[in-house]
Amino acid sequence: xxxxxxxxxxxxxxxxxxxxxxxxxxxxxxxxxxxxxxxxxxxxxxxxxxxxxxxxxxxxxxxxxxxxxxxxxxxxxxxxxxxxxxxxxxxxxxxxxxxxxxxxxxxxxxxxxxxxxxxxxxxxxxxxxxxxxxxxxxxxxxxxxxxxxxxxxxxxxxxxxxxxxxxxxxxxxxxxxxxxxxxxxxxxxxxxxxxxxxxxxxxxxxxxxxxxxxxxxxxxxxxxxxxxxxxxxxxxxxxxxxxxxxxxxxxxxxxxxxxxxxxxxxxxxxxxxxxxxxxxxxxxxxxxxxxxxxxxxxxxxxxxxxxxxxxxxxxxxxxxxxxxxxxxxxxxxx
Amino acid sequence: xxxxxxxxxxxxxxxxxxxxxxxxxxxxxxxxxxxxxxxxxxxxxxxxxxxxxxxxxxxxxxxxxxxxxxxxxxxxxxxxxxxxxxxxxxxxxxxxxxxxxxxxxxxxxxxxxxxxxxxxxxxxxxxxxxxxxxxxxxxxxxxxxxxxxxxxxxxxxxxxxxxxxxxxxxxxxxxxxxxxxxxxxxxxxxxxxxxxxxxxxxxxxxxxxxxxxxxxxxxxxxxxxxxxxxxxxxxxxxxxxxxxxxxxxxxxxxxxxxxxxxxxxxxxxxxxxxxxxxxxxxxxxxxxxx
Numbered sequence: 001x002x003x004x005x006x007x008x009x010x011x012x013x014x015x016x017x018x019x020x021x022x023x024x025x026x027x028x029x030x031x032x033x034x035x036x037x038x039x040x041x042x043x044x045x046x047x048x049x050x051x052x053x054x055x056x057x058x059x060x061x062x063x064x065x066x067x068x069x070x071x072x073x074x075x076x077x078x079x080x081x082x083x084x085x086x087x088x089x090x091x092x093x094x095x096x097x098x099x100x101x102x103x104x105x106x107x108x109x110x111x112x113x114x115x116x117x118x119x120x121x122x123x124x125x126x127x128x129x130x131x132x133x134x135x136x137x138x139x140x141x142x143x144x145x146x147x148x149x150x151x152x153x154x155x156x157x158x159x160x161x162x163x164x165x166x167x168x169x170x171x172x173x174x175x176x177x178x179x180x181x182x183x184x185x186x187x188x189x190x191x192x193x194x195x196x197x198x199x200x201x202x203x204x205x206x207x208x209x210x211x212x213x214x215x216x217x218x219x220x221x222x223x224x225x226x227x228x229x230x231x232x233x234x235x236x237x238x239x240x241x242x243x244x245x246x247x248x249x250x251x252x253x254x255x256x257x258x259x260x261x262x263x264x265x266x267x268x269x270x271x272x273x274x275x276x277x278x279x280x281x282x283x284x285x286x287x288x289x290x291x292x293x294x295x296x297x298x299x300x301x302x303x304x305x306x307x308x309x310x311x312x313x314x315x316x317x318x319x320x321x322x323x324x325x326x327x328x329x330x331x332x333x334x
Numbered sequence: 335x336x337x338x339x340x341x342x343x344x345x346x347x348x349x350x351x352x353x354x355x356x357x358x359x360x361x362x363x364x365x366x367x368x369x370x371x372x373x374x375x376x377x378x379x380x381x382x383x384x385x386x387x388x389x390x391x392x393x394x395x396x397x398x399x400x401x402x403x404x405x406x407x408x409x410x411x412x413x414x415x416x417x418x419x420x421x422x423x424x425x426x427x428x429x430x431x432x433x434x435x436x437x438x439x440x441x442x443x444x445x446x447x448x449x450x451x452x453x454x455x456x457x458x459x460x461x462x463x464x465x466x467x468x469x470x471x472x473x474x475x476x477x478x479x480x481x482x483x484x485x486x487x488x489x490x491x492x493x494x495x496x497x498x499x500x501x502x503x504x505x506x507x508x509x510x511x512x513x514x515x516x517x518x519x520x521x522x523x524x525x526x527x528x529x530x531x532x533x534x535x536x537x538x539x540x541x542x543x544x545x546x547x548x549x550x551x552x553x554x555x556x557x558x559x560x561x562x563x564x565x566x567x568x569x570x571x572x573x574x575x576x577x578x579x580x581x582x583x584x585x586x587x588x589x590x591x592x593x594x595x596x597x598x599x600x601x602x603x604x605x606x607x608x609x610x611x612x613x614x615x616x617x618x619x620x621x622x623x624x
Contacts, residue, residue, distance in 0.1 A: 068518075071521075071522045073518055073521055073522065096524070097524055100522065100523065100524035101524070104522065104523075105518075105519070105522045107515040107518065107519060108515070109515055112514045112515045113514075113515035113516050113519055114516055114519075115516040115520075115534055115537075115538070116516075116538065117537040117538055126523070126525075126533075127523045127524075127525075130523070130524070130525060130529070131524065174519075177519070177523070
């Protein structure tokens with residue numbers, strides 16, 4: 001299948017404010033320290049046409065940063081982001097506009113992702129009019145009302161402001177806004193984590209329906225494994241800005257190989273022992289992204305770690321038909 | 335409109351004596367400023383209507399007062415009531431126009447600085463800091479001393495020193511709005527920077543403006559009065575309330591108190607009314623604003 005998005009060796013760093021006294025004295029002289037947060041360290045993955053790829057990981061592991069780097073909300077330090085095989089530079093306005101129309105985003109917090117001073121018809125209609133997707137006002141409104149119907153909102157709501165809606169309805173407006181550009185790839189940054197559990201399923205089902213109807217591919221950022229299991233085709237598990245394991249969802253859920261993945265899955269909340277994984281407790285805390293550990297980033301907490309893990313970082317290796325693991329000891333049990 | 339009258343804001347307004355009292359004063363002052371000249375007995379700056387032999391008549395309730403000059407007369411035989419009405423027009427004109435201009439300039443610079451960030455932000459805000467570190471009276475005094483008096487010069491000068499408050503507040507608001515997801519969404523949707531600035535950031539940072547605006551008018555009227563009192567404000571041919579105070583000041587200690595004190599009282603009343611309303615708005619709309 002055609003790859004719609006390919007991310008190669010993406011690195012994103014956030015510079016920290018360096019104070020006037022942040023310098024280092026060494027034999028070669030005085031040099032200024034430029035502290036950075038290593039948010040994303042060499043991440044590669046690809047999304048195929050029509051597939052749902054989920055990036056999973058705990059808070060602060062850099063999964064949202066990956067999403068924001070893809071839509072160019074933040075600058076990457078190095079690496080490539082290829083959409084249908086081409087890299088879009090921010091300088092060329094035409095190709096950037098083309099890129100924007102093809103890749104849209106659904107945001108995490110429906111309470112802050114809609115402009116409180118715009119009516120719904122303007123929130124959804126503005127991109128249509130701005131990018132001249134429809135030629136005149138009447139046809140813009142026509143499309144707005146079609147989109148609202150598609151996401152399950154009635155037409156009378158057009159004249160309302162965001163504060164008059166519930167969280168679930170707001171997220172539907174956000175989805176309609178993303179769809180207004182008729183994109184081929186949607187990046188959903190934790191689209192349901194701010195919603196009530198009862199609403200989460202509705203929104204996820206809506207997304208899946210729209211995916212089929214509009215022939216979308218979806219990059220889903222999530223920390224909720226039950227959500228991921230429900231909707232994704234393939235998943236990538238991130239730890240400290242790196243993908244430690246990726247592959248088909250069924251394969252990974254059946255046989256998680258990386259020690260971190262195994263620990264993560266064993267932490268899925270359970271109802272009367274339905275969690276098939278043995279409980280594994282992760283010791284310690286996530287290391288700071290300002291000073292990354294040597295070798296494998298997980299070695300500080302991993303029960304299988306040895307000298308090799310401390311010295312060198314394991315490559316992502318294909319262990320079984322598109323199932324990648326970045327661990328020297330994936331075959332070992334513990 | 336109906337929603338406004340049923341709102342909590344309006345309810346609190348009705349319940350607040352000081353807010354209603356303040357708005358009544360402001361309303362009366364505006365009415366007096368607008369239609370006063372057609373009602374008062376004379377145009378004090380038309381020499382055919384004044385008579386030097388009527389100079390320094392006390393208000394009508396004093397022994398020598400006359401009913402045709404209810405608040406007495408000044409040294410040129412002008413009716414004090416008419417003089418104050420004419421003067422209040424000029425004070426209000428300066429107060430309102432300076433506030434409008436500073437508000438527009440300050441809001442634009444503030445939202446631009448906050449949105450752009452980086453060097454632009456540092457530059458605009460350092461200029462603002464420098465301005466704040468001088469007393470604005472002093473800057474205005476310098477500029478007016480160099481360029482001479484005149485209403486339009488005074489308006490330009492006071493606007494030049496007045497934008498800082500607006501810019502700082504609006505920049506602060508912009509910084510918090512800038513990181514909202516709807517601004518990120520606007521970027522992802524491919525809107526131009528100017529569109530995001532004017533359509534998405536600006537409408538969401540204007541709440542503090544009404545509070546700043548009200549307080550600023552009172553402030554400007556006072557500054558203008560001080561400058562005029564010091565003799566670098568409005569020209570003598572178009573006296574504002576501040577200049578009237580100054581004109582009467584020379585004879586204040588000769589027992590001719592009304593020439594100076596009455597315009598002074600009017601300034602006090604006007605600014606008092608504006609501040610009452612301003613304080614109510616501040617408490618009601620933006621409690622964290624100081």
